[in-house]
Amino acid sequence: MYRDIYLKNTYEEIVKLIDADTRVLDLGCGDGEMLFMLYERKNVYGLGLDIDTTEVLKCIKRGVSVVQEDINNGLKKYKDNSFDYVVMSETLQAVKDPDKILKKILKVGKKAIVAFPNFAHYKTRLSILFNGKMPKSNILPFEWYDTPNIHHLTIRDFKDFCKNSGIKILSEVYLGDNGKRIGNTFTNFFAEEAIFLLQKGEDEKKVQIKEISLPFPFKK
Amino acid sequence: MDNEYKKGIYGKGAKIPGLAIARMIGHISYLSEQGMDKKFNRRLEEPSFAAKMSDFEKQFETEFAVEGYLAYQGKKFVDRFDANSYIAITKAMDLFDLGARYGDEKYTEDKSPEKAAEKALQKAFKRVKAEILLVSFSSDWLFSPEQAFDIVQALTINNKDVSYIEIPSIHGHDAFLLEKKTAFENVVLTQAIKNFISHIKV
Incomplete structure (x- = not known):
């Protein structure tokens, strides 16, 4: 049940980040709860993607538009800038090539929203330190052998990745213990869940023109 | 002969x-x-x-x-x-071309026929008013999942309510004719249609 509270609060924060009357693509949409919230509150056109048949059927029952598809195939048919937002909630750490997918969603969406559990949360750290076992928590209740999360990451990892890939972080939201919102200090220690609003960096957007380097005698 | x-x-x-x-x-x-x-x-x-x-x-x-x-x-x-x-x-059936009939996109020289057909399909689906459920079977190569996916894309570009489900099956096109009610294909197909119909606002 704790996991439900975390998910609910995460969805609430994501919904707040999304402008009304936009087009939203939700990768790994699960039972479509977040899209349903968006339909009701923000009047968006929302499409969900999920690989799991049971989850897809739940979306259909809710009236949430859903496409059964494996994100790991690379979203090849999705055109650049065809959505205002591409959301990945609790999905990034479960995909095969998170780096490629991140870059792709920043093309398909004008903006992207990524939410993931922070593996450097103090409880996770203490659990490894004192138990010597793969940490389990409210938000990560899985055993090591059956977890869907194959690429755990921390807030610092993610920020480094964004910096190195020229991805702009427009907004960041953190949830601490009990799924409550916390401030932006010592987040890598205290935040159990991190939510980022992202955009492709300026240099990525521009068409890069390479400078022609002239041989030595002609150099300016 | x-x-x-x-x-x-x-x-x-x-x-x-x-x-x-x-x-x-x-x-x-x-x-x-x-x-x-x-x-x-x-x-x-x-x-x-x-x-x-x-x-x-x-x-x-x-x-x-x-x-x-x-x-x-x-x-x-x-x-x-x-x-x-x-x-x-x-x-x-051979002569029916949804894009050409309802899309009215000219096949001009500067566009590839694939691009033109894609645009035509998008235009054709602009008139759709219903909510749509598309189902395909993974091994069906008469109505392939790829084709269904093209339809999905043409509909979502137009902000249409569409859902797509791909049922894994080895029985090809005839997967929808399996007689056994408990066959996986039938269970998923039945549930998908039930769920789809139950939510529609009349």
Whole structure:
């Protein structure tokens, strides 16, 4: 049940980040709860993607538009800038090539929203330190052998990745213990869940023109 | 060569093996390689079945079980279907082009035919008012998942309510005809339709 509270609060924060009357693509949409919230509150056109048949059927029952598809195939048919937002909630750490997918969603969406559990949360750290076992928590209740999360990451990892890939972080939201919102200090220690609003960096957007380097005698 | 064809005017009582052969070839496209392998493999036709075959079926090779099965399908079809109506329906299906009919996109020189067809399909689906549920079977190569996906894309570009579900199956196009109610294909298909209909706002 704790996991439900975390998910609910995460969805609430994501919904707040999304402008009304936009087009939203939700990768790994699960039972479509977040899209349903968006339909009701923000009047968006929302499409969900999920690989799991049971989850897809739940979306259909809710009236949430859903496409059964494996994100790991690379979203090849999705055109650049065809959505205002591409959301990945609790999905990034479960995909095969998170780096490629991140870059792709920043093309398909004008903006992207990524939410993931922070593996450097103090409880996770203490659990490894004192138990010597793969940490389990409210938000990560899985055993090591059956977890869907194959690429755990921390807030610092993610920020480094964004910096190195020229991805702009427009907004960041953190949830601490009990799924409550916390401030932006010592987040890598205290935040159990991190939510980022992202955009492709300026240099990525521009068409890069390479400078022609002239041989030595002609150099300016 | 179908000697009975006579420009499509089949006489009464004609044997029409041409139509049967067409059906036998067509029938293969309703199945899948994996499904046929599982059902027939290299099994030979059992003598008890071979003995029961009609003269019509015996016109075909029936040494292997798969041959006997296809001959039976050919006969069944010829018995209940008029050859000329089959020709007409096939032609009508071939001539139907949703994009060209409702999309009205000119195939200009600067665009690739694929791009033009894609644009035409998008334009055609602008008029859709209903909510849509698309279902395909993974091994169906008559109505392939890829084609269904093109439809999904053309609809989502137009902000239409569309859901798509791909049911894993080895039974090809005929997966929707499985008789066993508890077959995975039937369970998912039934549930998908039930869920889809239950939410529609009237």
